[in-house]
Amino acid sequence: MRKVVVTGLGVVSPIGIGVPAFREALFAGRSGIGPLTAVLTDRLSIRIAAEVRGFTPEDHFDPRRLPLLDRISQFAVVAAREAMAMAGLEFSDALAARTATVLGVGVGGIGTLDDAFHRLYAEQAARLHPFTIPRLMVSAPASHVTMEFGLTGPAFTASSACASAGHALATALMLLRSGMADVVVSGGTDAPLTLGTLKGWEAMRIVSPDTCRPFSRDRSGMVVGEGAAVLVLESEEHARARGAEVLAELAGAGMSADARDLTAPDAEGAARAMRLALDDAGLNLGEVPYVNAHGTATAANDVTEAQAIHAVFGPHARRLMVSSSKSMLGHALGAAGALEAAATVLALRHGVVPPTANFTEPDPACPVDAVPNEARAVPIRAALSNSFAFGGLNAVLAFRTA
Structure with a gap:
C-alpha cells in the first residue's frame, strides 16, 4: 500500500x-x-x-x-x-x-x-x-x-x-x-x-x-x-x-456512523472510528501518546469523547495527552478537522503538544489529561485527530512522524 x-x-x-x-x-x-x-x-x-x-x-x-x-x-x-x-x-x-x-x-x-x-x-x-x-x-x-x-x-x-x-x-x-x-x-x-x-x-x-x-x-x-x-x-x-520536505505521514483513517441520534453523540460510534484509524495505520495503543480531541466543550461531547477514548485505549488512556484546539480556534465547523489536523502535524513536527486553553479544573466525568493551559515539549511519533459531527458522522485521522 x-x-x-x-x-x-x-x-x-x-x-x-x-x-x-x-x-x-x-x-x-x-x-x-x-x-x-x-x-x-x-x-x-x-x-x-x-x-x-x-x-x-x-x-x-x-x-x-x-x-x-x-x-x-x-x-x-x-x-x-x-x-x-x-x-x-x-x-x-x-x-x-x-x-x-x-x-x-x-x-x-x-x-x-x-x-x-x-x-x-x-x-x-x-x-x-x-x-x-x-x-x-x-x-x-x-x-x-x-x-x-x-x-x-x-x-x-x-x-x-x-x-x-x-x-x-x-x-x-x-x-x-x-x-x-x-x-x-x-x-x-x-x-x-x-x-x-x-x-x-x-x-x-x-x-x-x-x-x-x-x-x-x-x-x-x-x-x-x-x-x-x-x-x-x-x-x-x-x-x-522530487526531493520534497516531508512534514508527517497521514498513516490511516477511520470512519463510522452512530446511526442513533441527530444531535446526541455516541461513545460507541466514536470509539469504532478511532479503532479503525489505529488499525488502518498499523498503530499499537502504546505507540500513540496524544489525541487531538474533537473537544467542543459541550456537556455531552466531552464526556462521550472521554468515554470513547477509555473504551479504545483501556489503561493506556490514563497516560494519553488529550487536548482540544477548539479552546483557541473555536469550532470552525467544516474547517475544524483541517485546522486540527494542521495542529496535529505541527505537534509531531516540532515535538510540542498544544494545550487546552482556558482550562479551570478537571471534570471527574472526563478523566483525561487535557494538557491544561501550557504546551508540553514532548517528542511524539504518532497521534490521532478526532472529528465527530451532528448526525453521528465520525472521522478520525492517524498521523505519525515520517
Whole structure:
C-alpha cells in the first residue's frame, strides 16, 4: 500500500493567518475567541466568536475577482496558496491531471445566502446578484482552488457537518493509496459567522456565553469559529522523487456512523472510528501518546469523547495527552478537522503538544489529561485527530512522524 505524506500546510485561522503565526499562538495557548464583530449583536444572545481578524480580501485578490468569492472561498484559496508554496510543487499538464482537490465544507457560502435573503425579504429586491448561486454552492471553494493552480484531476467537496474536513482528508488518503492521484490538495474551510447561522446556534442552547473550556468541570458550551486549513498530500514515492520536505505521514483513517441520534453523540460510534484509524495505520495503543480531541466543550461531547477514548485505549488512556484546539480556534465547523489536523502535524513536527486553553479544573466525568493551559515539549511519533459531527458522522485521522 502506498504511503501518504504531508508536504505542505496552509492556514487561515482566528489565532493567525499563515502557519508561522498559527504555530506560535497554538503552542503559546493563545485563544482567538473574543467579542463578535462580524455581525451586529443587538438581536443575538451570542456575543463572542472565534473570528479571523485582520483578513482583508483586497490584500489577497484582484478586485475584479472578488465578486465571485464568498468569504469561505477566499479562506480556502489563501490557505491553499501557502500550502502549495510550502510543498514547492510545479505543475506540468501531466501532474495537474494527477492532482485531486478534496475540501471539507460545512455550510457553504452562507454569507452570500444571508445577504441574498436580506435583499429578497427585508429590502423586497426584485433581483439578486447574478453570482449568488456560484458564490454560495458548497463546491465553490474546491472549484476556486482548482482554477487557482490549474488542477484538472478529480475535484469535489465532502460535507458532513463538523466531520467534513476529516472525511475530505480520509478521502484524499484513499485516492492516493488507490493510485488515482499522485497529489491531493485537501482540508476544509468555513465562514459561518452570519446573523442567520448564529441565530440557529443560539436556538440550540449549546453556545458558551464567555469562552470555550473543553474538559473543564465548569465548561459552558462551544464557541462558533471560522477559517481554513489546507494540506498538500502526496504518495511518499512522488514526494521523495522530487526531493520534497516531508512534514508527517497521514498513516490511516477511520470512519463510522452512530446511526442513533441527530444531535446526541455516541461513545460507541466514536470509539469504532478511532479503532479503525489505529488499525488502518498499523498503530499499537502504546505507540500513540496524544489525541487531538474533537473537544467542543459541550456537556455531552466531552464526556462521550472521554468515554470513547477509555473504551479504545483501556489503561493506556490514563497516560494519553488529550487536548482540544477548539479552546483557541473555536469550532470552525467544516474547517475544524483541517485546522486540527494542521495542529496535529505541527505537534509531531516540532515535538510540542498544544494545550487546552482556558482550562479551570478537571471534570471527574472526563478523566483525561487535557494538557491544561501550557504546551508540553514532548517528542511524539504518532497521534490521532478526532472529528465527530451532528448526525453521528465520525472521522478520525492517524498521523505519525515520517
